[in-house]
Amino acid sequence: MPAEHAAGTVDRLAEERIDHRFKALPPDAEGLTVGELAAERRNLFTGGFLTPVLALSAEALEHNLALMETYSERHGLAFAPHGKTSMSPQLFARQLERGAWGITAAMPHQVRVYRAFGIERIFLANELVDAAALRWLAGELEADPGFRFICYVDSVRGVELMDAALRGSSRPVDVVIELGAGEKGRTGARTEADCAAVADAVAAVPTLRLVGVAGYEATMPGADREGVAEWFRRLTALAVDLDKAGRFAGAEEIVVSAGGSEWFDVASDAFAEIPELSRPVLKLLRSGAYVSHDDGHYRKQTPFNRIPEEGALQPAFLLWAQVVSRPTAEQAFVNAGKRDAAHDLGLPEARVVRDARDGSIRPADGIEVTALSDQHAWLRTSEDARLEVGDWVGLGLSHPCTSFDKWQLIPLVEADGTVTDYIRTFF
Amino acid sequence: MPAEHAAGTVDRLAEERIDHRFKALPPDAEGLTVGELAAERRNLFTGGFLTPVLALSAEALEHNLALMETYSERHGLAFAPHGKTSMSPQLFARQLERGAWGITAAMPHQVRVYRAFGIERIFLANELVDAAALRWLAGELEADPGFRFICYVDSVRGVELMDAALRGSSRPVDVVIELGAGEKGRTGARTEADCAAVADAVAAVPTLRLVGVAGYEATMPGADREGVAEWFRRLTALAVDLDKAGRFAGAEEIVVSAGGSEWFDVASDAFAEIPELSRPVLKLLRSGAYVSHDDGHYRKQTPFNRIPEEGALQPAFLLWAQVVSRPTAEQAFVNAGKRDAAHDLGLPEARVVRDARDGSIRPADGIEVTALSDQHAWLRTSEDARLEVGDWVGLGLSHPCTSFDKWQLIPLVEADGTVTDYIRTFF
Numbered sequence: 001m002p003a004e005h006a007a008g009t010v011d012r013l014a015e016e017r018i019d020h021r022f023k024a025l026p027p028d029a030e031g032l033t034v035g036e037l038a039a040e041r042r043n044l045f046t047g048g049f050l051t052p053v054l055a056l057s058a059e060a061l062e063h064n065l066a067l068m069e070t071y072s073e074r075h076g077l078a079f080a081p082h083g084k085t086s087m088s089p090q091l092f093a094r095q096l097e098r099g100a101w102g103i104t105a106a107m108p109h110q111v112r113v114y115r116a117f118g119i120e121r122i123f124l125a126n127e128l129v130d131a132a133a134l135r136w137l138a139g140e141l142e143a144d145p146g147f148r149f150i151c152y153v154d155s156v157r158g159v160e161l162m163d164a165a166l167r168g169s170s171r172p173v174d175v176v177i178e179l180g181a182g183e184k185g186r187t188g189a190r191t192e193a194d195c196a197a198v199a200d201a202v203a204a205v206p207t208l209r210l211v212g213v214a215g216y217e218a219t220m221p222g223a224d225r226e227g228v229a230e231w232f233r234r235l236t237a238l239a240v241d242l243d244k245a246g247r248f249a250g251a252e253e254i255v256v257s258a259g260g261s262e263w264f265d266v267a268s269d270a271f272a273e274i275p276e277l278s279r280p281v282l283k284l285l286r287s288g289a290y291v292s293h294d295d296g297h298y299r300k301q302t303p304f305n306r307i308p309e310e311g312a313l314q315p316a317f318l319l320w321a322q323v324v325s326r327p328t329a330e331q332a333f334v335n336a337g338k339r340d341a342a343h344d345l346g347l348p349e350a351r352v353v354r355d356a357r358d359g360s361i362r363p364a365d366g367i368e369v370t371a372l373s374d375q376h377a378w379l380r381t382s383e384d385a386r387l388e389v390g391d392w393v394g395l396g397l398s399h400p401c402t403s404f405d406k407w408q409l410i411p412l413v414e415a416d417g418t419v420t421d422y423i424r425t426f427f
Numbered sequence: 428m429p430a431e432h433a434a435g436t437v438d439r440l441a442e443e444r445i446d447h448r449f450k451a452l453p454p455d456a457e458g459l460t461v462g463e464l465a466a467e468r469r470n471l472f473t474g475g476f477l478t479p480v481l482a483l484s485a486e487a488l489e490h491n492l493a494l495m496e497t498y499s500e501r502h503g504l505a506f507a508p509h510g511k512t513s514m515s516p517q518l519f520a521r522q523l524e525r526g527a528w529g530i531t532a533a534m535p536h537q538v539r540v541y542r543a544f545g546i547e548r549i550f551l552a553n554e555l556v557d558a559a560a561l562r563w564l565a566g567e568l569e570a571d572p573g574f575r576f577i578c579y580v581d582s583v584r585g586v587e588l589m590d591a592a593l594r595g596s597s598r599p600v601d602v603v604i605e606l607g608a609g610e611k612g613r614t615g616a617r618t619e620a621d622c623a624a625v626a627d628a629v630a631a632v633p634t635l636r637l638v639g640v641a642g643y644e645a646t647m648p649g650a651d652r653e654g655v656a657e658w659f660r661r662l663t664a665l666a667v668d669l670d671k672a673g674r675f676a677g678a679e680e681i682v683v684s685a686g687g688s689e690w691f692d693v694a695s696d697a698f699a700e701i702p703e704l705s706r707p708v709l710k711l712l713r714s715g716a717y718v719s720h721d722d723g724h725y726r727k728q729t730p731f732n733r734i735p736e737e738g739a740l741q742p743a744f745l746l747w748a749q750v751v752s753r754p755t756a757e758q759a760f761v762n763a764g765k766r767d768a769a770h771d772l773g774l775p776e777a778r779v780v781r782d783a784r785d786g787s788i789r790p791a792d793g794i795e796v797t798a799l800s801d802q803h804a805w806l807r808t809s810e811d812a813r814l815e816v817g818d819w820v821g822l823g824l825s826h827p828c829t830s831f832d833k834w835q836l837i838p839l840v841e842a843d844g845t846v847t848d849y850i851r852t853f854f
Contacts, residue, residue, distance in 0.1 A: 020543040021853055023536040027563035048559040050535055084766075084802060106802040107762065108477055109450040116447040126762065126802070127751035129817050132475040136454035154752050157816040161783070180754050186803060187752035187760045194754075219800065324554035325581050325614035327607050327621075333614045335534065335553065338771055339511075339832060339854065356588070373646065374828050375511060375533040375553070376613060389584040390556050401801050405766060406832075406854075426448055427766065427833075 009117045010093045013424045014038070022409040024053035025422075034409070034422050043417045044320070045354060051322040051392060052336035054403070055413040056292065058420055060316035061091075067311045068290050069098040074310075075268040080104045080123045082260070082288025086404045087425045089117035091291055102148065104286045108133035111149075113426045115140055123257065124151035125216065125286060127178070127187065129158050131165040138169035150255060152178040152214060154189045159201040159208065166207035175202060176212040176255050179238055181231050186219035195238055199247045210247055212255030212282070213239045218262045225306075228263050232270030243277045257284035265303035289400045292316040296398020297345040317403055319348065319395040321377060326389050332379040334393050337372045340406055346398035348377065356390035364393060436544045437520045440851045441465070449836040451480035452849075461836070461849050470844045471747070472781060478749040478819060479763035481830070482840040483719065483850055487743035488518075494738045495717050496525040501737070502695040507531045507550045509687070509715025513831045514852045516544035518718055529575065531713045535560035538576075540853045542567055550684065551578035552643065552713060554605070554614065556585050558592035565596035577682060579605040579641060581616045586628040586635065593634035602629060603639040603682050606665055608658050613646035622665055626674050637674055639682030639709070640666045645689045652733075655690045659697030670704045684711035692730035716827045719743040723825020724772040744830055746775060746822040748804060753816050759806040761820050764799045767833055773825035775804065783817035791820060 014035030018025050026048030029037045042048070044055055072079040078101040083092055087110065092103050102121025105111045108130060114122050128134060128151045141147055153159055153175040166173060177195050180188025189195045195213075202210045215235055217228045239256050248254050254277050259267030264287050271283040289298050293313040304312050321336035341348045350364035366385030371378040377395070381387055397403045404410070405427045412421040441462030445452050453475030456464045469475070471482055499506040505528040510519055514537065519530050529548025532538045535557060541549050555561060555578045568574055580586055580602040593600060604622045607615025616622045622640075629637045642662055644655045666683050675681050681704050686694030691714050698710040716725050720740035731739050748763035768775045777791035793812030798805040804822070808814055824830045831837070832854045839848040 020536075020540045023534075023854070026559060027539060028559075050560050051557055107450075109447075112454060113447045127816070129751060130478055130749055132453060132455075133477050154754065155816050157753070158751070161817045178752075183755070186800065186805065188754060190754050322557055324556060324585070325605075326584070327581065327615060327617050328610070338829060343771065344765055373613065378613065389554070389582050390588045402765060427450070 010089045013090065016424070024050050025409060026050070034424070038419070038421050041418050041420060044411060044413050044419055045359065045392070045417055047419065049411070051320055052334070052340045053320050054340070054407045054410050055318050055320060056410050056423055057314070057316045057318070058412050058414045060293070060314035061291065061412070063314050064290050064293055064316060065094055065098045067313060068287065071310060072285060073099065075272070077268060077271060077283050077285045079285050080121070081291065082106070082125070082286050083114060084110055085288035085401050086291055087113060087427050088404070088423050089113070089426070090423050092117065092119060095291070101282070101284065104288065108137070111137070120146055121148045123284065123286065124149070125214065127152050127154055127158050129161040131161070134162060134165035137173065138166055141171045141173070142169065150174045150176055150211060152176060152187070153198055153202065153208070154178040154180070154187055156197055156201040159198060159205060163205040163207045169207060172207055172209040174211045175208050176214040176257065177210070177238070177242070179213060179215045179235050181215055181217050181220040181223070182227070184221045186216065188215050192238060192241070199242060203247070209250045211251040211253070212248070212257065213242065214255065214257040216260060217258055217266070218260045225266060228266050229270065232258065232266055236270055236274050240275065240277065248279060251279060253280045253282050255282045255284055257286060259285040259287060261287040261289035261298055262301040263303060265307050292400040292403065294398050294400055294403070295349050295351070295396025298400065315396060317397050317400070318351065319397055320354070320392050321395060323387060323389050323391045323393065326387065329383070330381055332367070332381055332387050334377045334379060335375065336377050336395065337375040339374055341372060341377070341395060342397045342399040342402035343372050344399055344402050347372065348395035348397050350379065350393050351396045352394040353387060354392040354394065356388065356392070367393065369395065437516050440517065443851070451477050452836060453477070461851070465846070465848050468845050468847060471838060471840050471846055472786065472819070472844055474846065476838070478747055479761070479767045480747050481767070481834045481837050482745050482747060483837050484741070484743045484745070485839050485841045485847060487720070487741035488718065488839070490741050491717050491720055491743065492521055492525045494740060495714065498737060499712060500526065502699070504695060504698060504710050504712045506712050507548070508718065509533070509552070509713050510541060511537055512715035512828050513718055514540060514854050515831070515850050516540070516853070517850050519544065519546060522718070528709070528711065531715065535564070538564070547573055548575045550711065550713065551576070552641065554579050554581055554585050556588040558588070561589060561592035564600065565593055568598045568600070569596065577601045577603055577638060579603060579614070580625055580629065580635070581605040581607070581614055583624055583628040586625060586632060590632040590634045596634060599634055599636040601638045602635050603641040603684065604637070604665070604669070606640060606642045606662050608642055608644050608647040608650070609654070611648045613643065615642050619665060619668070626669060630674070636677045638678040638680070639675070639684065640669065641682065641684040643687060644685055644693070645687045652693060655693050656697065659685065659693055663697055663701050667702065667704065675706060678706060680707045680709045682709045682711055684713060686712040686714060688714040688716035688725055689728045690730060692734050719827040719830065721825050721827055721830070722776050722778065722823025725827065742823060744824050744827070745778065746824055747781070747819050748822060750814060750816050750818045750820065753814065756810070757808060759794070759808055759814050761804045761806060762802065763804050763822065764802040766801055768799065768804070768822060769824045769826040769829035770799050771826060771829050774799065775822035775824050777806065777820055778823045779821040780814060781819040781821065783815065783819070794820065796822065
């Protein structure tokens with residue numbers, strides 16, 4: 001699918017009609033297309049939006065996109081941002097415009113979404129042994145010679161299942177061997193001997209082609225910088241050894257991929273040390289959470305904390321919820337809960353209050369989120385906290401992946417509150 | 428909106444096209460309508476579905492719908508099942524066919540979805556102080572004289588905000604005073620004096636009409652049977668006192684509502700004790716989780732554990748995920764994670780394994796879910812556990828509300844694996 005087609009399918013999202021499917025969108029926008037509503041440039045606070053409403057900062061998004069482009073370029077890395085974070089073709093298009101090599105996926109369903117929007121290079125950072133998904137994939141590869149697809153394999157049994165499903169397909173599927181991040185880590189072969197056995201199995205079937213090695217460092221229990229660096233040394237050594245053994249003879253380039261949003265500085269250092277191999281090396285970083293960043297887990301974990309001279313990401317999300325109850329001086333309840341806010345890596349954080357009486361915005365001093373129900377957040381307020389029924393509270397969130405996935409159409413908001421676009425997600 | 432119209436809008440869901448929006452649906456069903464795919468009566472295991480796939484048992488669903496209809500009838504209760512659980516108009520239609528008075532909502536967005544599918548009686552179990560939502564609501568009430576709507580109010584400030592937004596509307600909005608479930612509970616006025624002040628405020632504005640009292644007992648921290656029963660005595664006494672004070676003079680009936688999925692037996696007992704009031708009393712139960720029930724929180728908390736002679740709910744969900752990695756004898760990883768499974772009130776529970784080699788199904792002996800990543804579940808396997816890459820694991824889930832909301836089109840599956848319909852949700 002040529003690039004102009006990809007752009008065309010993303011543009012068509014503007015033709016979708018606003019209706020009851022999209023929470024928070026103004027009821028009086030029902031029947032407008034997304035493009036028509038965007039053209040109205042409504043204000044987030046006064047334009048008829050219902051609470052809770054998740055706002056994505058246009059400026060912070062642009063900053064983050066630019067920063068990771070610069071970072072990747074500076075370190076000589078290819079970048080396939082993890083698309084599972086946002087599942088938004090509009091953001092994929094902007095990531096690709098910003099020089100991304102392709103988009104990473106976790107699941108075949110995500111690959112389907114990407115293909116529906118014309119993504120030409122997809123790295124599936126997972127095993128794929130589902131026969132129905134493999135048959136669909138083979139059809140995509142056959143129909144589009146420009147479609148580049150790579151996925152993990154970490155077991156001989158997986159190779160057998162892939163081969164059985166792919167028999168008779170016209171193009172082999174490119175695979176990379178996944179090296180597990182430690183004995184107690186997540187998926188991935190645990191030892192170099194296991195990896196060699198998988199490589200043998202791949203070499204023995206006509207339906208697969210070995211093109212590299214990969215893994216995911218952040219699932220190593222109790223990982224620290226040295227532990228992660230040590231794993232990266234194993235990963236790059238594995239690439240060297242497999243290359244020496246002629247395992248990449250069928251490949252045009254050798255893929256070495258890792259690097260989520262917590263350790264891409266360590267990945268950069270390790271990838272810089274890869275010696276010359278028999279073929280060009282595609283050093284592929286896969287961070288996804290950077291696109292919105294956050295006010296919690298990734299604020300603490302981002303590599304930019306260790307390398308401040310290279311920049312800083314900005315939290316792009318603010319979840320606006322309305323105070324619906326203020327039953328005591330110590331308690332308040334807003335109308336956003338587990339249905340609206342990430343809650344798996346820490347609770348939301350009250351950042352600002354928009355006063356219902358005069359529209360002024362002030363810091364959320366003395367206001368703390370203590371729990372979430374399905375549709376409410378529980379706030380504890382100190383004596384000096386000013387907060388009334390009707391006020392809006394702007395909540396910072398922790399964990400982009402479980403923030404995006406609660407919203408199907410997200411207002412893109414400029415600093416003055418003007419909504420300039422709507423970001424569609426497909427979860 | 429007449430009932431036949433409501434049925435018509437639900438029927439039109441069968442005309443929706445299958446595409447990349449709906450994870451797990453067979454890739455080769457792309458372009459079919461939901462109705463066409465349902466008519467194919469595919470098998471869940473062999474019909475081309477991708478994993479993970481959430482299956483809703485047709486038999487368990489039917490059993491649960493029938494059981495709560497019987498329960499409500501036996502105890503003389505009206506029933507407005509909480510629709511936030513499923514957000515599925517098809518299930519709402521079946522609940523209404525089963526005698527439900529109406530459907531409960533938590534948020535104005537949910538009310539919009541209900542109205543789009545012709546629901547005529549809606550109980551919003553929450554405060555509503557959002558001016559944009561109130562203006563939309565006033566329009567709905569004006570356009571449809573048959574639309575019955577009731578919501579909470581728990582503060583004088585809330586009354587003021589409602590009145591300001593509703594000025595000039597043609598029909599008053601019916602409100603019930605929310606009594607908080609204990610000093611440390613969630614929303615709701617804390618004292619009878621607070622409730623009286625709210626009643627005074629409602630009486631003073633032309634845009635609202637007081638029709639009853641309500642609350643939600645399950646958010647009382649550390650609630651036990653006696654604590655909940657005591658709160659119910661306060662709630663029903665509040666209704667009696669407000670009635671004696673002539674506060675319901677404008678109402679045709681007096682609404683007394685509470686009763687989630689944890690304490691509806693206590694609600695039944697308390698509602699049976701309500702003396703004769705000046706008007707007929709609508710004793711309105713609002714349980715939502717019963718529709719799918721679960722294999723975790725509600726299995727432990729259901730009132731039917733205390734009243735086994737009245738029946739038992741059946742868990743209707745099974746989340747099928749595929750083993751993608753088996754890196755050690757103690758570890759396995761399936762391709763379902765936080766994106767697919769409820770994880771806020773306990774982890775999923777491995778219940779059955781479908782063998783990839785012969786399609787046989789056996790109990791998931793020796794297999795335990797120990798953690799979820801975004802797109803993976805971590806399984807610990809004992810020495811005797813039989814589990815291979817490619818096998819499907821059927822996971823029981825805890826918490827219906829956060830199970831439904833991860834799926835937009837859910838196969839309805841008969842015991843033999845035949846998919847007979849697809850349940851659309853709107854979150």
